[in-house]
Amino acid sequence: MSEDFAVPEKSGAEILIDTLIEQGVDTVFGYPGGAVLPIYDALFQHKKIRHVLVRHEAGAAHAAEGYARSTGKPGVVLVTSGPGATNAVTGIADAFMDSIPLIVLTGQVATNLIGSDAFQEADTVGITRHCSKHNYLVKDPADLASTVREAFAIATKGRPGPVVIDIPKNVQVATASTDVKRPTSSRFSPAGEADYAEINRAVELLANAKAPILYTGGGIINSGPEASAALRELAELCGAPVTSTLMGLGAYPASGDAWLGMLGMHGTYEANMAMNQCDVMLCLGARFDDRVTGRLDAFSPDSIKIHIDIDRSSINKTVRVDLPIVADVGAAMRQMIEVWKGRKYKAAALDDWWARIKGWRAVDCLSYTGSTQEIMPQYAIERLFAATKDKAPIITTEVGQHQMWAAQHFHFDAPNKWLTSGGLGTMGYGLPAAVGAQMGNPDALVIDIAGEASIQMNIQEMATATQYRLPVKVFILNNEWMGMVRQWQELTYESRFSESYSDSLPDFVALAEAYGWKGIRCSDPAKLDEAIAEMLAHDGPVMFDCRVHKTANCFPMIPSGAAHTDMILHSDEVSGTMDDEAKALV
Amino acid sequence: MHIKQELTERHVLTLTVDNEAGTLARIAGMFTSRGYNIDSLTVADISEDHAISRITIVTRGPPPVIDQIIAQCERLIPVHKVTDLTEAGPHVERELALVKVRGTGDQRVEAMRLADIYRARVIDATVNSFIFEITGGPDKIDTFVALMREVGLVEVGRTGIVGLMRGAEGS
Numbered sequence A: 001m002s003e004d005f006a007v008p009e010k011s012g013a014e015i016l017i018d019t020l021i022e023q024g025v026d027t028v029f030g031y032p033g034g035a036v037l038p039i040y041d042a043l044f045q046h047k048k049i050r051h052v053l054v055r056h057e058a059g060a061a062h063a064a065e066g067y068a069r070s071t072g073k074p075g076v077v078l079v080t081s082g083p084g085a086t087n088a089v090t091g092i093a094d095a096f097m098d099s100i101p102l103i104v105l106t107g108q109v110a111t112n113l114i115g116s117d118a119f120q121e122a123d124t125v126g127i128t129r130h131c132s133k134h135n136y137l138v139k140d141p142a143d144l145a146s147t148v149r150e151a152f153a154i155a156t157k158g159r160p161g162p163v164v165i166d167i168p169k170n171v172q173v174a175t176a177s178t179d180v181k182r183p184t185s186s187r188f189s190p191a192g193e194a195d196y197a198e199i200n201r202a203v204e205l206l207a208n209a210k211a212p213i214l215y216t217g218g219g220i221i222n223s224g225p226e227a228s229a230a231l232r233e234l235a236e237l238c239g240a241p242v243t244s245t246l247m248g249l250g251a252y253p254a255s256g257d258a259w260l261g262m263l264g265m266h267g268t269y270e271a272n273m274a275m276n277q278c279d280v281m282l283c284l285g286a287r288f289d290d291r292v293t294g295r296l297d298a299f300s301p302d303s304i305k306i307h308i309d310i311d312r313s314s315i316n317k318t319v320r321v322d323l324p325i326v327a328d329v330g331a332a333m334r335q336m337i338e339v340w341k342g343r344k345y346k347a348a349a350l351d352d353w354w355a356r357i358k359g360w361r362a363v364d365c366l367s368y369t370g371s372t373q374e375i376m377p378q379y380a381i382e383r384l385f386a387a388t389k390d391k392a393p394i395i396t397t398e399v400g401q402h403q404m405w406a407a408q409h410f411h412f413d414a415p416n417k418w419l420t421s422g423g424l425g426t427m428g429y430g431l432p433a434a435v436g437a438q439m440g441n442p443d444a445l446v447i448d449i450a451g452e453a454s455i456q457m458n459i460q461e462m463a464t465a466t467q468y469r470l471p472v473k474v475f476i477l478n479n480e481w482m483g484m485v486r487q488w489q490e491l492t493y494e495s496r497f498s499e500s501y502s503d504s505l506p507d508f509v510a511l512a513e514a515y516g517w518k519g520i521r522c523s524d525p526a527k528l529d530e531a532i533a534e535m536l537a538h539d540g541p542v543m544f545d546c547r548v549h550k551t552a553n554c555f556p557m558i559p560s561g562a563a564h565t566d567m568i569l570h571s572d573e574v575s576g577t578m579d580d581e582a583k584a585l586v
Numbered sequence B: 001m002h003i004k005q006e007l008t009e010r011h012v013l014t015l016t017v018d019n020e021a022g023t024l025a026r027i028a029g030m031f032t033s034r035g036y037n038i039d040s041l042t043v044a045d046i047s048e049d050h051a052i053s054r055i056t057i058v059t060r061g062p063p064p065v066i067d068q069i070i071a072q073c074e075r076l077i078p079v080h081k082v083t084d085l086t087e088a089g090p091h092v093e094r095e096l097a098l099v100k101v102r103g104t105g106d107q108r109v110e111a112m113r114l115a116d117i118y119r120a121r122v123i124d125a126t127v128n129s130f131i132f133e134i135t136g137g138p139d140k141i142d143t144f145v146a147l148m149r150e151v152g153l154v155e156v157g158r159t160g161i162v163g164l165m166r167g168a169e170g171s
């Protein structure tokens, strides 16, 4: 609070808002409270930023994730100190696991009160230290602008992630000169292009492979639409089949010829068999997650593995690879294309390989026994897909069987259309993520494919959709069970269904109406198409209570601790118990 | 079912980091949250403007884990550079210890004699006690402390090691 009037001074709150605008922020998801009142007051006076008032801070963080994932821009969260910040932690951890760029602004008690157990004090920087890409406690308004600028760079560059900026209340009120231009530090320099020697080697391996596979992941989505375009071209050039992790769906079109479907625990038989039997695996922006590899010592035992990732710590973390390449995956793929074309390589004759894949595809692993009496959950997703595919919808999900069925039976032809909590597996992600996605894409059709248990974890965000007139659709596969838990208990614990029944469910239609939404219920497969059409025709938010078969299990499935070749394809192969080694792996 | 143990190697890592609030907590906490071991950790600022600190960490793990530790350290924003001295080649490691012994008569004479052999200096003395200051590699200090146990060890303070590469080049 200097007496020097030579340079214009502004409050920390104003500096913050100015810098957010400078960084291109137009939407903030937040919830007010004592420790952020100065920021809220500054927001009130600046109409350039739309503030979306959520109903719980976890909702703010997930909404910002949905916004970020669907627009490619960082999501911004603003919450108060103490409970505001702790409520946001799940969303921060979720964004950290799934590499989603977020800027989380948290209020803090005044600097002189820090450490005194002041009202609504929490050690936000301590709590978020290991679930954020970086975090700051700003103690001087003069540092705010440079901190915010660095935070945006860190959140969005390299492997994206959440960055938390904790701002004590007195720092929001105190003033500082606005022309402090600190040199932007160079301490953060993400990988860009790959080394050409490595790229040449990768291209040679791929061109000479007899059974290559492209194993793609969320890194391609994070790298931007050009990376998805490069993937399509690379796949075309080399003629290899393409599979993807849960997070990478949409980077390669599901309607493309080379598409094998998702891999991993609930991936397709052809994708997992091809991963197991390939001779050259090109891993593009994926991280050999345990849900993908299954039993490590049996994971693709005979292949040469090339791994391109922007995060060096993702390489050789669980699976040793033969050719590690630290680079932006989009840039590296473009380099590969350039080298491939420059050397006039031709796609190798992969007829034998494709013939084997054809054999695996013939297993038709996603088939299920239909019913005319009840809606099978897979059927519901199929019909939803059929009714919406021409509208290029954005799909969010909660966590559970419905999420896996959506990944299996809803097909994506473009990136940024599939928003799901993969790494952390957070129930309650889908509805707020849909709110955020709809804010960022006002004209898009946004659907949360939900489970009746998950949806209750952030159900309060229905009011947010109502307030901002967001026409999101929530399509609940209501099986009256925490289906995924029930499935594991059936498979691993001899059907001892401990606490996995969704008792005392609300009447979702009445609930929808209470929030000013439209509610639809359907339990008859013959009426499903009509009911979905009704949902889509409604120009406002809809909650669709789709009553499905209660005890269907999600197959195929690689039980935890099993190899890719030990997939369970149908429920009649289920054993009912597992040894302790397998039980310990979750 | 039992928890499996793996064979481990000892590695000395040096990190140059921004000297700012939370850096040490970030690094130490990353080790605990990812289940890595820290045998010792030393830190002090080393640049003229106090902006950069050097951290020496002695850790233990199977080779792939050591590799991960380095990668995870590099991933932290305030970390500029990580060097694995154990991998990088010839290097020196030094540690300082303060060792208090109590005793009279023969014990006292013996303590002095051993200290002399180990080139430990007396930095405090009373009629029935000494504090020795000793520097050296961790093995030398371990041995010295073990010997002092025989002649009346009271307590030990150790700094943990710092290390540098041999030769004219910086790490």
Ligand SMILES: Cc1ncc(C[n+]2csc(CCOP(=O)(O)OP(=O)(O)O)c2C)c(N)n1
Pocket (backbone or CB within 6 Å): A398, A399, A400, A401, A402, A403, A425, A426, A427, A428, A450, A451, A452, A453, A454, A455, A477, A479, A481, A482, A483, A484, A485, A502
């Ligand atoms: C916050 C949180 N708590 C617990 C879990 C563990 N969990 C995973 S799936 C699941 C059941 C989900 O039930 P529902 O939403 O009805 O989906 P369904 O599997 O029936 O499709 C649970 C409890 C989780 N993933 N997230």
Ligand SMILES: [Mg+2]
Pocket (backbone or CB within 6 Å): A400, A451, A452, A453, A477, A478, A479, A480, A481, A482, A483, A502
């Ligand atoms: Mg359910």
